[in-house]
Amino acid sequence: MQSPGLKIAAVIAALASAMAVSPATHAQQAIKHVLLISIDGMHAVDYQNCVAAETCPTLTGLGHHGVHYTRTSTSRPSDSFPGLVAIVTGGTPKLFGGYYDVSYDRVLAPPKITTGNGVAGGTCTPGQPNGTRIEYEEGVEFDQSQLGGGFYTGIDAGYKEINPDRLPRDPYNNCQPVYPWNYIRANTIFGVIHKTGGYTAWADKHAVYSLVSGPTGTTTPSNVDDYYSPEINSNVIPLPGVTTATGFDCGTLTSSTGNSGDFTGDFDAVKCNDQLKVNAVVNWIGGKTHLGDKTAPVPAIFGMNFQAVSVGEKLIEFGVKGGYSDAAGTPTPAMQGEIEFVDAAIGQMVKALKSNGLVDSTAIIITAKHGQSPIDTHRFMKIPDNTPTTLLASDSTLTSHVPFSESTLNPNGIGATEDDISQIWLTDPDSDRASGVTTASEATVQAAVDLLEANAVADGIGQIFYAGSLETTYGKPGIPEHLGPCCAFDGRGGDPRVPDLIVQPNVGVIYTGSSKKQAEHGGFAQDDTNVMLLVSHPGLHAKTVEAFVETSHVAPTILRILGLDPTELKAVQVEGTPVLPGLGL
Numbered sequence: 001m002q003s004p005g006l007k008i009a010a011v012i013a014a015l016a017s018a019m020a021v022s023p024a025t026h027a028q029q030a031i032k033h034v035l036l037i038s039i040d041g042m043h044a045v046d047y048q049n050c051v052a053a054e055t056c057p058t059l060t061g062l063g064h065h066g067v068h069y070t071r072t073s074t075s076r077p078s079d080s081f082p083g084l085v086a087i088v089t090g091g092t093p094k095l096f097g098g099y100y101d102v103s104y105d106r107v108l109a110p111p112k113i114t115t116g117n118g119v120a121g122g123t124c125t126p127g128q129p130n131g132t133r134i135e136y137e138e139g140v141e142f143d144q145s146q147l148g149g150g151f152y153t154g155i156d157a158g159y160k161e162i163n164p165d166r167l168p169r170d171p172y173n174n175c176q177p178v179y180p181w182n183y184i185r186a187n188t189i190f191g192v193i194h195k196t197g198g199y200t201a202w203a204d205k206h207a208v209y210s211l212v213s214g215p216t217g218t219t220t221p222s223n224v225d226d227y228y229s230p231e232i233n234s235n236v237i238p239l240p241g242v243t244t245a246t247g248f249d250c251g252t253l254t255s256s257t258g259n260s261g262d263f264t265g266d267f268d269a270v271k272c273n274d275q276l277k278v279n280a281v282v283n284w285i286g287g288k289t290h291l292g293d294k295t296a297p298v299p300a301i302f303g304m305n306f307q308a309v310s311v312g313e314k315l316i317e318f319g320v321k322g323g324y325s326d327a328a329g330t331p332t333p334a335m336q337g338e339i340e341f342v343d344a345a346i347g348q349m350v351k352a353l354k355s356n357g358l359v360d361s362t363a364i365i366i367t368a369k370h371g372q373s374p375i376d377t378h379r380f381m382k383i384p385d386n387t388p389t390t391l392l393a394s395d396s397t398l399t400s401h402v403p404f405s406e407s408t409l410n411p412n413g414i415g416a417t418e419d420d421i422s423q424i425w426l427t428d429p430d431s432d433r434a435s436g437v438t439t440a441s442e443a444t445v446q447a448a449v450d451l452l453e454a455n456a457v458a459d460g461i462g463q464i465f466y467a468g469s470l471e472t473t474y475g476k477p478g479i480p481e482h483l484g485p486c487c488a489f490d491g492r493g494g495d496p497r498v499p500d501l502i503v504q505p506n507v508g509v510i511y512t513g514s515s516k517k518q519a520e521h522g523g524f525a526q527d528d529t530n531v532m533l534l535v536s537h538p539g540l541h542a543k544t545v546e547a548f549v550e551t552s553h554v555a556p557t558i559l560r561i562l563g564l565d566p567t568e569l570k571a572v573q574v575e576g577t578p579v580l581p582g583l584g585l
Contacts, residue, residue: 120404379508
């Protein structure tokens with residue numbers, strides 16, 4: 001197997017139709033690094049509009065020597081959790097088994113103690129399916145109100161924020177906690193690259209997204225050499241000495257900044273949280289660790305996610321609205337400020353690449369874990385009550401079939417998996433309780449569907465996926481034929497993570513009681529799933545590709561760029577995920 005880094009001369013031979021670089025000039029150069037960026041929420045139309053309006057000079061410049069894909073789809077569901085996993089594994093939720101940051105597993109057992117967001121702690125019965133709500137977001141940290149998750153001090157943060165007592169447990173592995181990287185059923189580009197000796201680094205919004213490591217079988221995400229995660233949902237604090245790429249002094253933040261108390265409640269605060277990650281990326285480019293206090297190799301694969309655009313799309317702050325002013329995606333002034341910040345921040349990364357002589361040896365890939373819906377805020381309809389799950393939980397015939405964490409009978413639970421989608425897991429509490437099997441019968445599922453159909457207008461329901469219409473995409477819900485340590489699944493029998501029902505509401509419908517947002521993501525709508533995708537390198541001609549592609553195609557493409565074999569990814573082996581077209585790879 002080749003080591004990371006592919007000679008430009010070889011790239012030119014492979015990309016003859018796409019490259020425009022003289023072999024004599026760059027024969028000794030090598031593509032050794034890939035900078036991967038997720039601008040969460042960034043639609044294809046956002047990129048198109050900002051280029052046309054000349055308001056994103058960095059992205060425009062990268063497009064001058066990049067391939068732009070207009071019909072890129074995220075994972076479905078389009079939540080951050082499956083969205084990121086699709087990008088780094090090359091797989092679908094059916095393969096890697098991740099449907100949302102909050103979901104359900106019919107085999108795993110509850111955490112020892114209740115999570116910060118309300119997933120109840122409980123007992124673990126060894127050797128049999130237990131069934132539990134699953135949380136892989138900020139609630140599994142020691143203290144989600146702190147920037148460092150209650151473990152780190154100052155502006156440092158990382159995977160050690162995770163409190164193992166708040167993780168689900170595996171009844172087939174001595175009831176040990178299941179760390180997020182081991183929950184994933186497929187390996188990642190970080191694992192493949194790290195195995196060949198490549199240095200790896202990533203920055204994201206929660207400690208749990210150290211899952212980019214992929215499975216390690218250990219309590220550490222060892223395929224990521226440097227992971228940084230200043231908690232986005234922590235309380236706002238001043239960040240002296242930190243200035244955003246567009247000039248905002250983060251030292252002026254106060255605990256009263258914004259309308260929610262955390263970094264997602266203010267148009268400037270979210271930029272400051274992102275800027276911490278931007279600074280980490282700049283440090284990695286400069287051959288340092290994320291805080292810049294130690295030397296380190298420049299990573300072969302590295303990058304970060306931006307939250308600014310995602311927050312800018314949905315936030316209403318004291319009457320000031322982000323999002324868009326029309327169905328064409330014209331940003332409001334607040335939203336425009338978020339896009340301009342992200343563009344300037346990426347500009348800081350490009351400047352660092354130039355000053356460190358790494359431009360020719362680095363490919364830049366920019367995409368998004370998810371979009372945001374609706375773009376047209378005239379379509380926005382908030383339904384705070386009688387959402388699909390609470391409707392089922394309040395019905396006397398189905399109350400006991402809804403997991404208690406989603407039930408209206410539980411006043412302290414984390415609640416339903418509902419944003420602009422509703423995913424529903426059902427149980428039959430009296431079915432084969434001795435073996436621990438609590439899967440829902442066909443009759444129970446049908447009764448739930450009938451109730452939803454009867455209330456479809458009031459609940460804004462557009463389409464209900466269940467039985468065959470669900471199984472063709474995700475497989476059959478249930479308990480696997482062969483049970484063993486998490487998280488292998490050979491496809492035989494039922495999948496313990498597949499919902500019994502998925503409800504896609506009408507476009508613009510959001511299941512929320514919040515008055516502080518006007519959009520959400522997670523569903524199957526066009527605005528949720530159509531995101532920007534740009535592959536940039538000085539040797540590429542500007543090109544637009546209109547073929548349908550998916551963000552999952554990014555993973556094998558990165559390996560091919562670095563001279564590695566994409567078939568090292570399980571997703572390529574099982575699902576045949578291709579490299580991106582139009583690059584000549």
